[in-house]
Amino acid sequence: MDVTIVLLILLLGAVVTYFSGNKAASKVALLFSAVAFGASLMILNQYNQGIDCGFSAVWMTNPNILFSLKADGLALAMVLLTTVLTPLIILSSFGNNFNNAKNFYALVMFMAFAMTGTFLASDGFLYYIFWELSLIPIYFIALLWGNGDAAERKKAVIKFFIYTFAGSLFMLVGFIYLYQKAGSFQLDKLYALELSATEEFWIFLAFFFAYAIKIPIIPFHTWQANVYQKAPTVGTMLLSGIMLKMGLYSVIRWQLPIAPNAAQELLYTIVGLSIAGVIYGSIVALKQRDLKKLLAYSSLAHVGLIAAGCYTLTLDGLRGAVLQMIAHGFVIVGLFFAAEIIYRRFETRTIADMGGIRSQSPKFTSMFMILVLASVALPGTFNFVGEFTVLYSLFQTNLAFAIVGGTTIILGAFYMLRMFQQAMLGETNAKPFADVSFNEGIVFVLIIGFLLFFGLYPKPIIDLITPSIQDILVHIK
Amino acid sequence: MEHILKEIGVETYLYLSALLFSIGVFGILLRRNAIIMFMSIEIMLNAVNLLLVAFSTFHQDASGQVFVFFSMAVAAAEVAVGLAILVSIFRNLGSIDIDNLKNLKG
């Protein structure tokens, strides 16, 4: 069995969901995504036994393109992240009634398929196709099932689409250029390429455009907050939980090993930029009025830190970045879900209109609180493991980076607790707030359970990703 | 025939037909009456025909003259179609001034 099975299940899931009718769609999608998760666990098991689960077949000969999937620990970790979050995200949407549910869930499944493909592809061209492919479903999800004023939404979503599309086209040029040099899009061929300093610089920059917009690193982030706010929560979760990680993963998988010298050259600039994003995101988040926007900026801050970790080019940086990607994926999905739950009951996302929820729904409050704490990387949560490792790598690069980047733990606590206080605490709200339902509870419990368990025992994940990261580091150094 | 060409020079024919061609082009550019524009196109085509014939003689090769027949036939067909369109325009507009045809733009 190789990794194509996961892709096939997800794709099949998308098709079956589409034909299953509006009523059954969510359950069918849940089923298929859960099966995909099971399949990826089996792949993981195989991988741990030392069986190569990759796949490779010739797709075209002219130009020379292979349909090749590489399943090393890093890719598997990201695939698992995708396949575990997808059912959770689908489950989280059970309380919503979407028009045309079959389309909606089919798109969600398709997006999961595309993102999984992005993580697995080891042929640059194939990778690019999956990368772009994941953009279409989220465009429709945000456009059609989003909230708020339709014209505004359209504007935000099209901006997002064009912006990210623009970035990735530059990456495509980079890939084409590399192809001219290497005669292949294969990952290892591209790794082995000897490029001149100028070439590396431009290749690095071309990739950087694509990734900086996707991740996003300031000042390329302007699409983010609006889209997060306007998209339906499921879309926001997909975007923030998984899609951002595509950018970060790609930095590690493609950009750094292909253009290591340029990365070394630009290290200070780019790490500095990423860290500036941490501060910027945190400060902007402080005074947001909309809960989803606040979370969007918090996400900006967190991914800034992750990106900084990636670009330090150290083992700790890369490893911490991957850990933090996984952790952030979970926590941000949880937080957006919390926002969604409040919205389901109060029909508002404005923080000022909330408050006093704690006395009405202790369970929800506790779960939200734990997520907030995980988000500020309290030790004991998985986020801490990642953030600590990343900050340590920043320190190895430069003390100032660590100090400035470290302010995230202060500012993060500042805006998150401020939000929590305004949204949840205070005099009991006049409007009734039902506590979490069973379905909602499951999502929270799974997310929280994951974060806490791996917070105390991250070893399995660390062991999974470390060998592949070391392989990549060989090419970087 | 040959000596005539030698006496006058093939370049001269070339210049002549280039001149005729330019007259046609300027006619098209400057006149606004559709019929006159058609005529200018005919002048252009005939300029080419002249050139083809001249070259045919110059090269002692008949294919050029054959080509002229093709070209004349085509020109006739073309003008027939053009006139048909013009007629329906005239029916609709009552005018064949090309400046009236400005509805499609932007």
Next chain:
Amino acid sequence: METSFVLLLLLAPFVGFLSNIFFGKQLGKTGSGVLGTLAVVVSFFVSCYFFSQVSGSKQPINVHLFDWISLGKFSINFDILLDQLSLLWLLFVTGIGSLIHIYSISYMHDDENIHKFFAYLNLFIFFMITLVVGSNLLIMFIGWEGVGLCSYLLIGFWHKNQEYNDAAKKAFIMNRIGDLGFLIGIFIIGYLFNTLDFNVIKQAVLTGSNPEVAGWLSIATLCLFIGASGKSAQIPLYTWLPDAMAGPTPVSALIHAATMVTAGIFMITRLNFLFDLTPDVQNIIAVVGAITSLVAASIGLVQNDIKKVLAYSTVSQLGLMFLALGLGAYEVAVFHVITHAFFKACLFLGSGSVIHALHGEQDMRRMGGLKGAMKVTFLTFLLATLAISGIPPFAGFFSKDEILMVAFHENKVLWVIAAVASIMTAFYMFRLLYLTFFKEFRGTEEQKHHLHESPMLITFPLMVLGVLSVVGGAISLPGNSWLNHYLEPIFAHAPHEAHHLGTTEYMLMAFAVVGALIGIGIAYSKYIKKSEVPAEDSEITGFAKVLYNKYYVDEAYMAVIVKPIYSLSKFLRDYIETGLSQIIFGFGAVADGLALQGKKLQNGNIGFYLFAFVFGLCSVVFYLFFLR
């Protein structure tokens, strides 16, 4: 065997936390309280067991639980270290913790969320134990942040009041500022020694000294000290502690007086071998400690809220401990931590008892004359007050006196500051005592009517702590210190030779006692003789007003740090964000404008089209044949 006991030690409170969170409601109010208390008592007994083991064998116990985080060059394990220092802390954390749990059963009985209260308290004990027993810096950091979290949860326990929530948030964020320092310190140590394990670092420090290390080490210890000053409320991060009094009184007693706030001292003592190598940082610590103690004491002079006075007193006492740490007298600091835990817990619980009796009244101007109605409370309070004021032979006398002695030997200026702070302490503590328990009752009639001694569950812990405040000094008597001896293996350098008790020492003791008595005397003359009652808020003027408003430090922080950040945030949100957005839209607008212009070109005029055609033809020909 040891592993399972260690797990019992750690997990007992955690299980208590879980069961209180999930089943607290079903257990009933008393039930959850008893459960919570039992959980801590179990830990206390396990600690006693280990204590007896270790003090017998003198061998620290190391337990490896599991691997945790791997970094590039080293990995961090989840290991437990039970040595003399951690056991000492364990004992008083779980011991005082148990007492306060018992106290809370009664104190919090009327609160609807009592099960949560006990859950949080248990969680706090769990994290505190983690902090203390961790064998490396990062596990300590788990506990460190964890207790901060519990502090946050408990300060904001009455979550309907947003001011309390503000206080909780402030505490958490202030702590986090320190935590960043701590974290950076950890990084540097990890970088220098490739380990975070205390014992390994100690070995490394003791065996080799690398000059290159020294520079970094100073930064590391400085950062660690910043961490400690956050948690232990030193200048400039002390402002959260007085605000933290918003929490229920048992919380103030447990977390914000006896245990959590001493974590900074624990950490520095734990890493004494590092701080010994960086005398510059030690000086900073000593100075900061001394100044904190003076500033806090001076603010305490004029506060009217009974818990605020105690809070400033705590800050001040913590300052004294840091002074000792900075002077290298770690064992003295530890000694003071322990005695302080006894008498300060007693004071807080006593004040809680008073507040309980007065149905939430905390302003001393509305108290007075309670000694008749609340005999046990008064008596224990008196003992603890004497202890804190440094009257022999109460516990506080010995510990405080040792600090002063060390200071006298090391630096006279610091000694003067500490001595003044001590005198102030004696004054405001007796001011507190007099205003609360003596003279006439100044509250409402209704309160007066309901005045009563607290129930047994409240007075019992008071009595135990009262007794400890009296005899606690015995663990480290001058000249024959059990504590110094016990802690010896912890320190890189042998503890200061117990000072030879010469004339100077006796002079100093006498001086200290006289100073304390002067403070008490002033208080007596003001509040007993002249029967003064502190002025109402609006009437306070002059320097007293500055003191009463805590030197306006909070306001200054607000104006200098918080407000600018808020304005910056608004500015970024309203201008920069939109501006950046506009830039992106600008590209679109440019294209759009071009499109509009282009539409004019596409004017429908066939003449123009033909002209463009000819123009194109000509330019191509021209370019190809004439420009070439």
Next chain:
Amino acid sequence: MSTIIAIAVLGVVCLLAEIFNLRKAIIPITVAGLLAILGMTVTEFNTTESYYNNMIVVNRFTVAFSSLFILLTLFLVTLSHHFYKNRPSKVSDFIAIKIFLLLGAVAMVSFGNLAMFFLGLEILSISLYILAGSKPLSLKSNEAGMKYFLMGSFASGVILFGIALIYGAVASFDMNMIYEASNSAATGDWFYIGVCMITVGMLFKIAAVPFHFWAPDVYEGAPALTTATMSTLAKVVAMATFFKLNMAMNGNMNFAYETVIVIISIFSMTVGNIMALRQNNIKRMLAFSGISHAGFMLMALLNLSNTTGSLFYYVTAYTLAGIAAFAVILYVCNDKDDESITFFNGLGKNNPVMAAVLSASLLSMAGIPIFSGFFAKFFILNQTLQAGYLILVIAGIINSIISVYYYFKVISAMYTKEPNEAKKPVPFEYYVVAVLAIGLNIAIGLFPSCLMDLL
């Protein structure tokens, strides 16, 4: 060769059918005939032969393109059935003209002699003039016909002049001779001026800037099916012929000529895309989009020896997407006066399949994977970069970004806006053509090799 004859016969059959009152059978007969011809053509794939003194050349290139043209005509004829429902008496004419148009197209790519090229070109053009003006009562159609006619015949004149000059230099219309002449140093300036004029004429036919002005007006004014023909069939015929001409005439194509192509390509892409941003008529929008695609296709000329496959792939992808899009446009705008984008509002609700087809075809044109338009752009850009024109690649990329905006404008109108009219049934032919075309489009996207390796 047999292809051309068969097509001519089929055209005559169409006309005869009208005479014998078999009006209803015309379209089925034509479709069947075209299918047969398609099959026949495909079997000729591996033969390389020339006929009539090298007048007609059959090789892989011509067979591949001819097959594509036949396929496109097949689609267009199928669409005709419903489109000309209200004008039954004219059906035979329109179908016959389309078949002759195809004849011209096949002649154009199969030429071995400039005379054949010219004849093919004129057959194609004249058919299109007629089709463009084929609604005699509509002023728009008249205007479109007139504009197209005037400019087209002007361009024909220019091409003819070019041919005459080449003839003057080479003394033959035969492509082999011309090829040799282009490779010899002794060839005079006449020849190059001639090449240049033919180039300009062909640039007009594919609607490249600055010879593009006719396209939007004519596309808008002509009946929708004619627009479909022009934007798909006519454009790629011209492109394929232009490519073939270049292969023959530019044996030593110099740098300056390439520069001209580069500049025109960049301008075509940019002008086409930017102008398309503000269009409200979808046909007009597609006209500008077609201009920008012409710019892309021009890139193929910069790497003549390698790009045949890429060009073929590109035109296939583009035309299939175009046919699918026009099938939907015909469906939506059949009973309307013009083709405003607002008519597409709410199509996603009224008719999800047609909306999906249109979205897919627009996405394909925008160059989004997994639709073949993406691969097409990729292959072309890849070849262009190989030829060393990084600047052109970057321009192409930037233009792709711009183009997304207007394609998505239509898509979001279909899905987000409320429909302004009731549902109406989809004619079966439109449905089949739309789905088939987009299906083929996606299929060649998934298996690009099947086309790329042909040539």
